[in-house]
Amino acid sequence: xxFDLDAIYIEDAxxxxxxxxxxxxxAAMIAPxxxxxxxxxxxxPAVGLADSFAAGKRRMVIMHRRSPFLxxxxxxxxxxxxxxxxxxxxxSNCPMDCSYCFLQEYVADNPGFQVYxxxxxxxxxxxxxxxxxPARHFRIGTGELADSLAMDSVTGxxxxxxxxxxxxxxxxxxxxxxxHEIENLLTLDPRGRVLVSWTLSPRRxxxxxxxxxxxxxxxxxxxxxxxxxxxxxxFHLDPxxxxxxxxxxxxxxxxxxxxxxxxxxxxxxxxxxxxxxxxLRAAARRxxxxxxMLVGEDVLAEDxxxxxxxxxxxxxxxxxxxxxxxxxxxxxSYLCMENSSVHERVFGAPALHPATAGERLATR
Amino acid sequence: MMRDETTAAAIRACAASRxxxxxxxxxxxxxxxxxxxxxxxxxxxxxxxTGQLVxxxxxxxxxxxxxxxxxxxxxxxxxxxxxxxxxxxxxWRAAAFLDALxxxxxxxxxxxxxxxxxxxxxxxxxAGVRVExxxxxxxxxxxxxxxxxxxxxxxxxxxxxxxxKAGLVRIAKLIGxxxxxx
Numbered sequence: 001x002x003f004d005l006d007a008i009y010i011e012d013a014x015x016x017x018x019x020x021x022x023x024x025x026x027a028a029m030i031a032p033x034x035x036x037x038x039x040x041x042x043x044x045p046a047v048g049l050a051d052s053f054a055a056g057k058r059r060m061v062i063m064h065r066r067s068p069f070l071x072x073x074x075x076x077x078x079x080x081x082x083x084x085x086x087x088x089x090x091x092s093n094c095p096m097d098c099s100y101c102f103l104q105e106y107v108a109d110n111p112g113f114q115v116y117x118x119x120x121x122x123x124x125x126x127x128x129x130x131x132x133x134p135a136r137h138f139r140i141g142t143g144e145l146a147d148s149l150a151m152d153s154v155t156g157x158x159x160x161x162x163x164x165x166x167x168x169x170x171x172x173x174x175x176x177x178x179x180h181e182i183e184n185l186l187t188l189d190p191r192g193r194v195l196v197s198w199t200l201s202p203r204r205x206x207x208x209x210x211x212x213x214x215x216x217x218x219x220x221x222x223x224x225x226x227x228x229x230x231x232x233x234x235f236h237l238d239p240x241x242x243x244x245x246x247x248x249x250x251x252x253x254x255x256x257x258x259x260x261x262x263x264x265x266x267x268x269x270x271x272x273x274x275x276x277x278x279x280l281r282a283a284a285r286r287x288x289x290x291x292x293m294l295v296g297e298d299v300l301a302e303d304x305x306x307x308x309x310x311x312x313x314x315x316x317x318x319x320x321x322x323x324x325x326x327x328x329x330x331x332x333s334y335l336c337m338e339n340s341s342v343h344e345r346v347f348g349a350p351a352l353h354p355a356t357a358g359e360r361l362a363t364r
Numbered sequence: 365m366m367r368d369e370t371t372a373a374a375i376r377a378c379a380a381s382r383x384x385x386x387x388x389x390x391x392x393x394x395x396x397x398x399x400x401x402x403x404x405x406x407x408x409x410x411x412x413x414t415g416q417l418v419x420x421x422x423x424x425x426x427x428x429x430x431x432x433x434x435x436x437x438x439x440x441x442x443x444x445x446x447x448x449x450x451x452x453x454x455x456w457r458a459a460a461f462l463d464a465l466x467x468x469x470x471x472x473x474x475x476x477x478x479x480x481x482x483x484x485x486x487x488x489x490x491a492g493v494r495v496e497x498x499x500x501x502x503x504x505x506x507x508x509x510x511x512x513x514x515x516x517x518x519x520x521x522x523x524x525x526x527x528x529k530a531g532l533v534r535i536a537k538l539i540g541x542x543x544x545x546x
Contacts, residue, residue: 295426297470299500309501311476315541341504345540 001179001214003095003150005031005113006058011039013064014117019155020062023115026154031060039063043092043112051287053104056111057095060151063114065089069122070129073144074106075336079303081343081351083270083334084358085139085174086129088122090157091115091146096178097211099288100239103145105280113146115155123164130170136355137362140165143176143197150179158184166191172362176236178213180222186229195232195267198223200257202249205241208293216253220260227265232364238272238336241293242308242316250316254323264329267364271320272336273313274298275305303337310342317346332364371401378407382414388421399424399435406439406448410458423465430469438468476501480538487531492521495535506536 008031014020015035027033036042039061045052046059073085093103093113126140142148142161152158158175165173166189175185175196185196198219201209206216214222223233235257240250257266274296276284284294298306307313317335324331334357335343343351352360372393379389392400403424407417424435431438438444447460467474477497484495496507510525512518525532 290429292429295429297473299470299473299502302498302503302505307502309470309473309476310498310504311501311539311541312472313541314504315543318541342540345504 001150001181002153003212004058005060005095006055007031008033008060008062009036009039009042009112010034011061011063011117012037014039014062017062017117019115019117019119019157022156023060023062023154030154036061039112039114040066040110043110043114045109045111053108053111053283053287054097056107057093057097057113059112061112061114062117064118065114065116065121068125069116069119070125070140076354077303077337079339080337081335081340082354082357083336083361084354084356085141085361086358087144088126088140088142089116089145090119090122090142091151091155093145094147095150096147096213098178098213099209099211099284099291099294100241100274100276101284102276102280104283104287105277107145108283115151115157119157119160126164126168126171130168134170137170137172137359139172139174139195139358139362141174141176141197143174147177147179148175149177149181149185149196152181152184156184159188162188162190162194165193168193172232174234178210178219180214180218182222182226185226185231190231192230192232195234196223196226197234197236199236199238200253201237201239201241202246202253204243204245204249205293208291209241209288217256220257224260227261232267233261233265234267234269236270236272236336237320238270239274240271240308240313240316240320241274242296242312243293247316247319250320251323254320254327258327262329263324263327263331266331268332268334268361269324270334270336271317272338273308273317275301275307275337277305281306314342314345317342321346332361334361368397371397371404375400375404378404379417382412382417384414384417388418391421391425395424395435399439402436402439406461410448410461411454412458412461416458416462419462420465423462423469427465427469438465441468443467470500473501480535483531483535483538487528489528490521490524492517493525495532498539501539504539506532506539508532 008023008027010020012035024033042061046055049055069088071087073087076082091114093107093111161173165171171193173194178199200216200219203216227233288294297309299309301307321333324333340351375392424438427438428435443464447464448457450457450460480497492511494509498505510521512521
């Protein structure tokens with residue numbers, strides 16, 4: 001998949017980094033390259049534009065990351081039954097443009113598509129964490145503030161990441177993507193320590209909301225290819241949007257998935273209903289005023305986010321959880337950003353402690 | 365029929381008198397002519413207050429997007445027209461109008477709330493026991509309030525609750541999406 005860029009900016013101090021050289025070598029075909037003193041300034045919203053967030057996506061900024069790379073998932077909270085996922089922030093923003101995306105609010109103040117040239121510092125952070133708990137397994141993902149693979153043909157980051165993680169027994173790397181940008185992955189040996197996950201939505205949601213992404217069928221086909229190449233695969237039904245025919249469409253999506261990838265080969269499935277802070281909802285509606293998927297029967301929930309009303313949302317989760325159970329093999333599943341009562345209603349059992357959940361998901 | 369510029373002037377006057385936020389005035393003016401006239405007529409007939417007019421404009425906008433129909437078509441629906449013609453005070457009809465709009469905007473929520481309210485009503489709980497459904501089913505929490513002033517009153521209420529345990533458990537399950545909660 002190729003994404004258009006208007007410009008590539010590189011911080012002066014990052015000129016001679018591996019990443020910058022890689023991008024420059026491939027830049028002639030993409031966009032003009034310029035050098036800047038401070039990428040943080042370049043990443044700020046451009047003044048005078050109707051949609052500075054969209055403009056930011058087309059402005060790649062290769063820069064030094066000045067804060068830690070490794071962190072707990074920003075969606076985590078004591079209110080939710082969390083999965084113990086850790087996040088590696090190697091990039092910020094995304095060349096695709098899903099109407100429901102939380103980045104519209106989260107990076108509104110620095111929308112430039114940042115890619116961090118000092119990503120190897122992340123490896124030291126990971127080794128340090130691992131050393132504090134040598135018996136524990138950790139699942140670490142790169143797909144929280146950016147799509148893990150969207151620009152991989154330009155940055156080649158997956159190569160360094162797979163090489164690092166494949167050498168570490170207690171770590172699982174998760175790439176999370178909506179693309180079929182897997183060519184680099186197919187040249188590498190993950191040694192069972194790398195998992196590639198896809199966000200999946202029914203065709204109707206893809207067409208309405210998921211602009212510039214690979215189609216659901218393309219994602220499933222890509223998953224099949226990486227599975228055959230030795231990677232583990234997982235899927236995130238997130239956000240689940242409860243439009244009128246959603247039950248039928250999500251079940252049909254699962255049937256398409258299970259017909260291509262045997263349930264026994266799926267490491268896990270997660271579910272999360274559409275959830276938007278008031279600020280995100282306003283930003284999304286401003287940018288996508290005619291998107292009917294953003295005006296579902298969403299009400300203000302107890303966590304201050306707009307969510308499908310509980311009865312309908314939980315019902316949809318249960319229908320899908322039942323589908324997973326009857327798929328022919330046990331597929332570990334979890335909910336994202338839901339409290340323990342919802343977890344118990346859906347799965348019939350209390351949620352595991354995040355550390356335990358994390359350990360189990362890391363080793364599946 | 366009012367000419368377009370006359371309608372626009374009337375809308376601006378109506379909006380100004382209610383201190384309607386600019387964004388909502390613009391949304392109103394951006395509607396097609398039958399729609400903005402339809403809303404103007406209702407706003408004046410029912411004497412909609414600022415908050416009500418804001419809500420109406422937002423609801424109409426969202427229903428338009430969800431259903432692909434114009435606001436004028438929505439306003440001509442039976443349930444809206446009935447609400448506007450109800451016997452009763454202006455404020456009563458204004459509230460009924462907004463309730464009717466919300467029911468169109470949130471049809472499955474309305475069905476779910478009606479069903480749950482009916483289940484609560486069927487329990488025939490004594491005064492002193494109140495079952496509170498989560499607002500707009502925004503959560504799955506069921507709250508039961510017991511108010512008593514004497515020990516014997518409290519005992520009786522607790523006994524009454526215990527007698528309705530199955531019904532209350534059923535409501536808790538229905539809130540969580542169990543269609544055929546036993």
